[in-house]
Structure formats: C-alpha cells, structure tokens
Amino acid sequence: MLVLRSPEDVAHVGDAYMRALLAQRFREITIEGYTYDELGVFIVAQPGDTVADLEREGGIWITSPLFGDAGYGDPDFSPCFEFLERHAGHCFEMVHILNDGGYGVITIVPEVPGIDDVLLRFCNEYAEIACPILPAEPEDLYVPGA
Numbered sequence: 001m002l003v004l005r006s007p008e009d010v011a012h013v014g015d016a017y018m019r020a021l022l023a024q025r026f027r028e029i030t031i032e033g034y035t036y037d038e039l040g041v042f043i044v045a046q047p048g049d050t051v052a053d054l055e056r057e058g059g060i061w062i063t064s065p066l067f068g069d070a071g072y073g074d075p076d077f078s079p080c081f082e083f084l085e086r087h088a089g090h091c092f093e094m095v096h097i098l099n100d101g102g103y104g105v106i107t108i109v110p111e112v113p114g115i116d117d118v119l120l121r122f123c124n125e126y127a128e129i130a131c132p133i134l135p136a137e138p139e140d141l142y143v144p145g146a
Contacts, residue, residue, distance in 0.1 A: 001049045001057060004042040013044060017090040018108060025106060040104035047114025054119070058105040060096040063122055072122055084123060085130035092123040093130065 002012055007026040013019045022042060029039045043058050051063050061080050063072030070076035082095045082104075092109040109115060109123050 001046050001053060002044040003057065004044065006036050009042075015090070015110065017087065018044065018110065021087065021091070021093070022108070029104075039102065040106060042106045042108065044108045045110065045115060045119065047112065050116050051119050051122075054107060058096070058107060059098065060105050060107070062094070062107070063118060072118070079122075079126055081126075084127045086123065086127040087130045092127055094123070 002009075004010060004012070004022060007023065010019050010022045010026065013022060022044075025042065026036070029036070031039065041058070043054060045054055054060070055062055055064055065071050065074075065077065066080045068076070070078070072079075080096070082097050084092060084094045086092050089111065091111055094107040094109065096105045096107075097103070098105065109119055111120070
C-alpha cells in the first residue's frame, strides 16, 4: 500500500487518473494553520494488500464490525464510512472521519487485477457513482490514454 501524507507523495502514484484525484483532494483539505498530518492521510491499496492490512494501517473499519460482532457478509452488518464513491473504470474512494476535528482517512481502491476480492465486492456493493473530478491546476488534468 502507499501512504500519502503530503501533496508531494502523489508523485508515487502510477495511475494518471488517481494522481489527478489525489492532487485535487489534497487541495481541498488545505486549511490555513494546519498541517496535512493534522487533517488526514490517504492510503492507496495495492495488489496483494488485504482488507485487514488497510484497516490496521488506517485505524479504520472496512469489513470489520465497529460495534458488535456483525462483520461484512452478516445480515446485521452496517458499514461505517462517511462516503464511498466509484470513479468508474478507475478506483473507489472511501472516506472515514475519525474524530470531531475532522481527521480523516481516505482509502483509494484501484480497479486493477490483484486487489483483494472481498474489498472489491464490498466497494461495488456500497459505492455511489462519483461526479467527474474537475482539476484546479492544468498539470492535474486527467487525459485518457496519457
């Protein structure tokens, strides 16, 4: 997995669409007087990462129960993300807000071979379709096939 704590870390993401999305999200969470570490972290899942790996790294609950014993697949399971969006053909974007100060963990799940099957099934089941990203900076423009 890739853990991104600053806009400079976005350069480590190989996919152009996800780079543009992450650059946009870093701009959106820029608040004067705060560091990025105070506002949140981005985690990009990689082939071979398990749901448990992502939950542990982010301190979040994806398929594990937050309260009680009902995990993903149980009829009483209820996910605890703020939102989960599908950027069709590219990735899923899952946001967990962990405290009243707004600290968040944003998990990006690419739609590529090797991503955990349970994670992709979960994302497909709960995701809403995202609006297209509109880059604020020309260098962040996503160009299909580029």
